[in-house]
Amino acid sequence: MPIAAQLDLFEISPAPVPKPKRTRRIHSSVPDAPATTIPTALLRLADWILLNSSGGKDSQAMASHVCALAAKLGLLHRVVIVHSDLGDIEWTDTRKLAEEQARLLGVRFEVVKAEGGDLLARTVARFFTLKAKAEREAREQGTDPGTVKIAPAWPSSAARWCTSDLKRGPIRKLMTRLVAELGDLGRPARLLNCLGQRAAESAPRAKLAAVEIDRPASNGRRHITTWRPIHGWTDAEVWKEIARSGLPYHEAYDWGLSRLSCSFCVLGCEADAVLAARLRPQKAAQYIAVEKKVGADFKNGLSMRTIVERAKALDAEHGELRRPPRGTALSRYVGKKATRRYLARVDHTRLGLAA
Numbered sequence: 086m087p088i089a090a091q092l093d094l095f096e097i098s099p100a101p102v103p104k105p106k107r108t109r110r111i112h113s114s115v116p117d118a119p120a121t122t123i124p125t126a127l128l129r130l131a132d133w134i135l136l137n138s139s140g141g142k143d144s145q146a147m148a149s150h151v152c153a154l155a156a157k158l159g160l161l162h163r164v165v166i167v168h169s170d171l172g173d174i175e176w177t178d179t180r181k182l183a184e185e186q187a188r189l190l191g192v193r194f195e196v197v198k199a200e201g202g203d204l205l206a207r208t209v210a211r212f213f214t215l216k217a218k219a220e221r222e223a224r225e226q227g228t229d230p231g232t233v234k235i236a237p238a239w240p241s242s243a244a245r246w247c248t249s250d251l252k253r254g255p256i257r258k259l260m261t262r263l264v265a266e267l268g269d270l271g272r273p274a275r276l277l278n279c280l281g282q283r284a285a286e287s288a289p290r291a292k293l294a295a296v297e298i299d300r301p302a303s304n305g306r307r308h309i310t311t312w313r314p315i316h317g318w319t320d321a322e323v324w325k326e327i328a329r330s331g332l333p334y335h336e337a338y339d340w341g342l343s344r345l346s347c348s349f350c351v352l353g354c355e356a357d358a359v360l361a362a363r364l365r366p367q368k369a370a371q372y373i374a375v376e377k378k379v380g381a382d383f384k385n386g387l388s389m390r391t392i393v394e395r396a397k398a399l400d401a402e403h404g405e406l407r408r409p410p411r412g413t414a415l416s417r418y419v420g421k422k423a424t425r426r427y428l429a430r431v432d433h434t435r436l437g438l439a440a
């Protein structure tokens with residue numbers, strides 16, 4: 086659906102009344118701490134090994150690394166790669182790439198998608214919900230509803246609803262389905278949920294444990310252990326794993342992007358946003374339309390309008406971006422010779438699959 090139609094749809098929808106918050110009780114069978122942190126033991130214990138793939142380099146390296154370990158243990162049949170389809174806000178062909186990687190690794194592939202619109206449509210819907218709430222509270226307090234301050238509708242590091250609504254929620258539904266497939270085990274199913282998060286990405290990620298029990302996602306029927314198999318890896322180790330695996334990576338990295346997933350990430354760096362605006366000017370224009378609608382910048386302190394101005398200035402100074410040679414990103418870490426070998430392997434495999 087075109088963005089204008091999506092925005093109108095949400096504008097005329099009555100804003101839902103927020104439900105009172107419930108305190109969630111954790112089932113008594115759910116352990117506080119993982120039984121082990123040893124990779125091979127984690128894999129052996131799991132009924133399902135779920136690999137979360139955004140299609141980005143970290144989840145790709147995590148997936149090929151875990152699949153190599155699982156293959157040695159004869160456990161590939163328990164591995165499922167899941168991709169959350171974010172629609173047109175993620176880089177083109179990300180879903181297709183995640184599926185290709187799963188096929189090459191010889192494991193099951195699942196796609197999940199949140200209902201209720203993409204990040205832009207949700208931001209607009211959230212704005213009207215927050216506005217209605219603020220106005221209702223003002224009326225209850227006898228103040229002027231026309232002067233209320235509305236909480237930010239865009240996701241942010243403090244309110245990262247994009248990840249919970251668009252990724253975590255739909256993946257939990259898949260977990261329910263996978264557990265149902267196991268039938269009655271006479272005990273809670275054990276699901277090993279693998280993420281490509283790394284300490285080197287940010288200070289908050291550095292604080293995450295490599296292995297922990299996901300207590301909120303666990304219940305009497307399933308115990309979820311979160312495993313971050315490449316938590317301690319450097320960028321160089323990630324790229325070396327990509328070269329080793331011979332799996333194709335997303336071309337956005339060759340253009341110079343440092344991260345994948347949404348083309349414009351509310352938490353990403355400015356350089357990535359400007360580069361994305363040069364590569365996807367029409368998508369950037371949609372973000373500007375939403376900024377106008379909700380009266381707030383998409384990133385805290387940095388509007389898409391400014392990003393687009395910077396992108397245009399770079400286009401004016403250097404001309405339109407020219408496609409960089411394939412393998413540009415990889416060759417920075419493994420050198421030109423190894424990159425040529427990698428590209429030959431990727432092409433050979435793709436040709437073999439097409440034949």
Ligand code: SF4
Pocket residue numbers: 240247248251345346347349350351352353
């Ligand atoms: S990539 Fe950024 S904007 Fe997109 S879902 Fe993840 S945190 Fe949110």
